Amino acid sequence: MSRAIVFDLDGTLVDSAADIHAAVTQMLTEFGKPPLTLARVTSFIGNGIPNLVRLVMRDGGIPEADENLAITRMMAYYAAHPADLSQPYPGVTDCLTRLQEAGIRLGVCTNKFRAPALQILEALDLMQYFEVVVGGDTLPVRKPDPAPLHHAFEALGGTSRMYAGDSEVDAETAQRASIDFALFTQGYRKTPVDQLVTACTFDAFRNLPAIADRVMTVKAGSV
Structure with missing residues (x-):
């Protein structure tokens, strides 16, 4: 049995909200707008930078016509500071090491543009674990379209x-x-756990190797 696990990035492997918030704050400052709270910006994470910027613009009262300029300004700051404040969630490195040692092939599928995703993984010494990184701009579509995940x-x-x-x-x-989903419950989710379709949940990365082994072994045995 060969096994593969693909991970989301923001809110899953890495708590990156503080760096995203800093980039948003800089963009708003350049437009002469007051900052949004960290919690508010975090609530916008998940559908890629363009969608996040649109939501920030709506909250900040920036005209829709300035969307491209807003994205450019945010990305300019974020590209220079992708991981100043970001950190892997506790236990991520040990978890990835254990999965890799067990022969499981690992990848990343994120709605973040691929270039900053690679910057973050390199800066936090996580890139060594992953054979493939699919970003929000790798294909013409992004999650929740299943194509990027299939691609990974x-x-x-x-x-x-x-x-x-x-x-x-x-x-x-x-x-x-049609892929088994493991939900990390300590990320940026807003919906109650019991309202999401999952194969399993975990609240600490130290628990994931054993959970993945159990779920994936059962799945393989049922094929």
Whole structure:
């Protein structure tokens, strides 16, 4: 049995909200607008930077016509400061090491543009674990369209597959892709856990290797 796990990035592997908030704050400052709270900006994370910027603009009273300029200004700051404040969630590195040692092939599928995703993974010394990184601009579509997740798994192979994420977008993506979904409950999710379709949940990365082994073994045995 060959196994593969693909992870979401923001709110799953990495708590990146503070750096995203800093970039948003800089963009708002350049437009002469007051900052939004960290909690408010965090609530916008999950559907990629363009969608986040649109939501910030709506809250901040920035005209729709300035969308491209707003994205450019935010990304200019974010590209220079992708991981100043971001950190892997506790236990992520040990978890990835254990999964890799168990022979599980690993990848990332995120709605973040691929370039900053790679910057963050490199800065936090996580890139060594992943064979493929699919970003929100890798394909013409992004999650919850299942195509990016399928693209990641096609690169990894594996007869037993699992997707690990933290959000409603991730849950919908896994469901549409017909892939078992492992929900990390400490990320940026807003919907109650029992309202999402999951194969399993975990609140600490130290627990994921055993959970994944159990779920993926059962899945492989049922094929």
